[in-house]
């Protein structure tokens with residue numbers, strides 16, 4: 001008796017999305033290391049936490065695939081591309097990446113809708129909401145940087161921004177305590 005509750009299409013789509021979350025985690029990790037190297041401890045801390053959060057998203061999908069009796073396919077994760085050339089570019093890339101990921105999440109949600117796989121559709125709504133949060137966060141940070149001069153931010157502005165990130169990373173503090181049940 002076949003106990004796999006996911007269609008082949010959904011199983012594949014979820015596995016691809018799982019790897020995408022792992023890829024997102026690697027990107028945040030690379031940018032965090034880059035920011036740390038530049039001396040931006042607050043920003044590095046924020047990005048390290050976010051890398052952790054993305055890994056939890058990966059785990060959340062992995063656990064769902066298992067729960068539905070389907071097969072998890074752990075593959076190689078693409079390496080992040082080159083380091084950003086500035087902090088402003090770093091956050092621009094982060095925003096672009098989040099939008100990209102939102103599109104990927106929508107694809108899986110759409111497939112599940114087409115197949116009337118309401119369990120997966122319901123599961124994907126968590127990611128739809130999460131992407132709204134992440135896009136908003138990236139958008140707000142970019143706005144702050146734009147006000148402070150964007151690409152031409154002075155060393156003073158960069159210093160304050162980094163210090164602010166250290167303080168406000170309380171808002172992503174939860175990332176440290178997250179579980180796969182509550183990423």
Ligand SMILES: [Fe+2]
Nearest residue numbers: 021024054057
């Ligand atoms: Fe994610």
Ligand SMILES: [Fe+2]
Nearest residue numbers: 024054098134
């Ligand atoms: Fe994200």
